[in-house]
Amino acid sequence: MTLVLEEALPLIPRLRRHARLLCGDAARADDLLQDTLERAARKGALFHADGPGRPDALRGWLLTLMHRLYLNQRRDAREALHDSLDEDDTPLPLAPEPQQQVALRLDLERALAALPAASREILLLICVEELSYQDAAGVLDVPLGTVMSRLSRARDRLRTLMTDGAPARAPLRVVK
Incomplete structure (x- = not known):
């Protein structure tokens, strides 16, 4: 698990940029990045890739984790607010x-x-x-x-x- 996080360190700026563009808000993006890295630490044993393509595979795995966490957060927020609008019709404002x-x-x-x-x-x-x-x-x-x-x-x-x-x-x- 620690090995995955050590390998993820150089990817953090790209992951943060992706989270920022995805969320549209710096605070929410930082929370999403932190949640992604926490999940990667807990689930690091599930990541299996060896060889020269390992950094790209790790980036893809982390982006997948981030995407799924983002969707979960949107779903939870929508359920909490009992929002009846379709998620694709609601653009997120950028700060x-x-x-x-x-x-x-x-x-x-x-x-x-x-x-x-x-x-x-x-x-x-x-x-x-x-x-x-x-x-x-x-x-x-x-x-x-x-x-x-x-x-x-x-x-x-x-x-x-x-x-x-x-x-x-x-x-x-x-x-x-």
Whole structure:
């Protein structure tokens, strides 16, 4: 178990980035990352991979743990609030950060937040985490064709949000 955590240390920045983009909130992302690492520590004996592909296999295993924990947290929150809305119809807002000065980045984050959760997840796994379609299908536990169709729809929707339907940019002020 300790070996898995030691090997996971270099992956923490990427895992945190993925959690941050998935949750849209720094505090919730840190909680998700901590829960993922705790579960990896407890379930480390279940991870079996040897050879040169071990780091990639570990990253995929940790992303799978994180994805399932994220889904569990969403389900629990929905049940706690007795929310009747479909989870894919409720975009998660991103918290603004002072260091984000570039308007395009702000528009991209807003567009990502406006995407349904399933679309956001597949874009993050394929485009940000650079997983193969097969690996992303394994993380999400869906067929390969589902990954390809979700990715295509997500890219189209993101493109629409970034061009025609993008939120109006607030004018930036130059601060000395």
